[in-house]
Amino acid sequence: xxxxxxxxxxxxxxxxxxxVPQEAPGFxxxxxxxxxxxxxxxxxxxxxxxxxxxxxxxxxxxxxxGPTTGLxxxxxxxxxxxxxxxxxxxxxxxxxxxxxxxTQKAIALRASGGTSMVSPMEEWEGEVGEGESKRAFKxxxxxFEPLSNESLACSIEEAIRLNASVLAVQVFIGSAYERQxxxxxxxxxxxxxxxxxxxxxxxxxxxxxxxxxxxFRLATRIMAELGAHIVKCYHTDEDFETITSCCxxxxxIAGGKKRPELDALKMAYDACEQGASGVDMGRNIFxxxxxxxxxxxxxxxxxxxxxxxxAFQLYQDLKAGAAS
Ligand code: 5RP
Numbered sequence: 001x002x003x004x005x006x007x008x009x010x011x012x013x014x015x016x017x018x019x020v021p022q023e024a025p026g027f028x029x030x031x032x033x034x035x036x037x038x039x040x041x042x043x044x045x046x047x048x049x050x051x052x053x054x055x056x057x058x059x060x061x062x063x064x065x066g067p068t069t070g071l072x073x074x075x076x077x078x079x080x081x082x083x084x085x086x087x088x089x090x091x092x093x094x095x096x097x098x099x100x101x102x103t104q105k106a107i108a109l110r111a112s113g114g115t116s117m118v119s120p121m122e123e124w125e126g127e128v129g130e131g132e133s134k135r136a137f138k139x140x141x142x143x144f145e146p147l148s149n150e151s152l153a154c155s156i157e158e159a160i161r162l163n164a165s166v167l168a169v170q171v172f173i174g175s176a177y178e179r180q181x182x183x184x185x186x187x188x189x190x191x192x193x194x195x196x197x198x199x200x201x202x203x204x205x206x207x208x209x210x211x212x213x214x215x216f217r218l219a220t221r222i223m224a225e226l227g228a229h230i231v232k233c234y235h236t237d238e239d240f241e242t243i244t245s246c247c248x249x250x251x252x253i254a255g256g257k258k259r260p261e262l263d264a265l266k267m268a269y270d271a272c273e274q275g276a277s278g279v280d281m282g283r284n285i286f287x288x289x290x291x292x293x294x295x296x297x298x299x300x301x302x303x304x305x306x307x308x309x310x311a312f313q314l315y316q317d318l319k320a321g322a323a324s
Pocket of ligand 1: 058059060061089170202254255256257280281282283284
C-alpha cells in the first residue's frame with residue numbers, strides 16, 4: 001500500500017527523530033562510514049573533517065542558461081572567490097578554460113545536461129465547440145518541464161581526467177522526465193562507484209513542483225535510496241530538519257535566487273543548524289554587491305561559528321573596507 005507522505009493521517013504517524021543524529025562510526029560524515037578509502041578521501045576534500053561541513057561555490061549555471069548575471073567572465077568574478085570555498089561546482093568547459101590546474105580545491109563537476117532555458121514547451125493548440133461558442137485552446141502537458149529532458153553529459157573517464165571528487169546530476173521528481181533523470185542518477189552512481197567518486201543528486205524544482213518540505217523529503221530520500229552520496233536541495237521555511245533527518249546522506253543547500261545578504265546568511269545558518277552539511281551556493285555570493293565579502297561571511301557562518309548578524313557585520317565591514 002502506498003504511503004503518501006503528508007496526508008493528515010501520515011503526518012500524525014511519522015516520526016523523524018530530528019534530535020537523534022544518525023551515527024557514522026569511525027568517519028566524520030553522515031552515511032559515508034562504509035565507503036572505500038578513495039571515496040572517503042575525496043569526500044574529505046569536499047567536507048571539512050573537523051566539522052563535517054562544506055562551502056561549495058556553485059557557478060555551473062551556464063550549462064543551461066549561458067552567461068548568467070555575475071558569470072559573464074568567470075575569470076574576473078569567480079577566481080577571486082576561489083581561496084575561500086572548499087569546493088568548486090562547475091562545468092568541464094569552464095574548468096579547462098578558466099580554472100588554474102594548480103587549484104587545491106575539490107571539484108564537483110556538472111555531469112548532466114542537454115537542454116537550455118529556451119528548450120521548446122510541448123503544446124497542443126486547437127478549437128472546441130461549435131458556432132458562437134467555438135473557442136481556441138492552447139494546452140501544455142501537465143508536469144512537462146522541457147529543462148527536465150536531460151542526459152548524462154560527461155563520461156567517467158573525463159571525470160577522472162578532470163580529477164573530480166563529486167559528479168552532479170539534476171533529478172526532476174514529478175516532471176515528465178522523472179524516470180529518465182532518475183536513470184541518469186543510477187547510471188552515474190554505477191559508473192562513479194567503480195572509481196570511488198561521489199555523486200551528488202541535485203533536486204530540481206520546476207513550475208509543477210512545490211518547494212515545500214513534503215516535496216524535498218520525497219525527492220532527497222529517493223535520490224539517497226538510489227545511491228546518491230550527497231544530495232542538494234533548497235532550504236524550506238518550515239520543517240527543514242525533517243528533510244535532513246530522513247535523508248541518510250549529507251544534504252547541502254542551494255542558495256536560489258539572489259536575496260538580501262542578511263537573509264542569505266540566515267538561510268545558510270538555519271540550514272546548518274537544522275542538519276545540513278553546508279551550502280552549495282552561487283547567485284547569493286557572486287551576484288552580491290561585494291562577492292568576496294559575502295563569500296567570507298558565508299564562511300563565517302558555515303565554518304567559523306558566526307551567527308547571521310555577526311556574519312552580516314563582517315560582510316558590511318569588509319565591503320566598506322574594500323570600498324575605502
Ligand atoms: C543549477 C544548479 C546550481 O548549481 C544551483 O542552483 C546553485 O546555485 P544557486 O545558489 O545560484 O541556486 O544546480 O541547476
